Amino acid sequence: MQKSEFEGKIKGSHQEENSNGRIRIPMSSLGNSNNIFWQECPVGKLERQKLINQKGCVVWITGLSGSGKSTLAFSLNRQLFSRGKLSYVLDGDNLRHGLNKDLGFSAEDRTENIRRVGEVAKLFADAGMICIASLISPYRKDRDACRAMLPDSNFIEVFMNTPLSLCESRDPKGLYKLARAGKIKGFTGIDDPYEPPLQCEIELQQIDGVCPTPTAMGGQVVSYLEEKGYLEDQ
């Protein structure tokens, strides 16, 4: 049976093979649940990737509000689609309409927001998809925790290093204006922190004071994926 990356996570656990040849790994306690078992799926990640001719990974785009995260995510999504590679965008704003609609913007809620999206992104990558997550994700430790969920460097962190002044001048939703007027409290970059990555795979920024076009930025990420073999036939 092909071993999945999930199995590695629970190495050392007592494993049992049942009459169907399926591996059951008992866990007496995990989070708030007791007596739960890992069910190993007989179709593994490598088989899925071969079937759809893709290699799953997570492209995690972080940056201030207005830095261009969604724009890059959608450009990358389109460029990959044109090359016959299926990707899916998990955008912070959109997820807060559903999966994360119970969360606000306190440090705890942002951490939970990123944790949930990290878990979902991991599932997409396990399915063989190129998952593009675009969230402010202001805390380094939260992004690092998502990275740690993904094995074999399948987490590609992209930092939109757009100056606050430019983000604020764009202000497409008028939120900076409200934050400056004190009508939104705890707005990232104004009165809430943003911790830039110390080591990321890709950093996108202005060149000689000019912001590259969304297509050029998407192209830079595509080139990285190509160089690292993510777009090769499986």
Ligand SMILES: Nc1ncnc2c1ncn2[C@@H]1O[C@H](COP(=O)(O)OS(=O)(=O)O)[C@@H](OP(=O)(O)O)[C@H]1O
């Ligand atoms: N207080 C505060 N701080 C930052 N952003 C705020 C806030 N309140 C609302 N918004 C809007 O929410 C969008 C960010 O959601 P995220 O899920 O990406 O945020 S986070 O990763 O949990 O920090 C963000 O979207 P983007 O502008 O696309 O980044 C804002 O439109």
Ligand SMILES: Nc1ncnc2c1ncn2[C@@H]1O[C@H](COP(=O)(O)OP(=O)(O)O)[C@@H](O)[C@H]1O
């Ligand atoms: N590379 C770019 N060049 C010029 N304008 C951009 C670029 N990327 C984003 N923008 C513009 O900046 C604004 C914010 O972009 P958006 O993708 O919504 O940022 P975020 O998702 O980080 O909040 C939008 O009006 C968008 O059209």
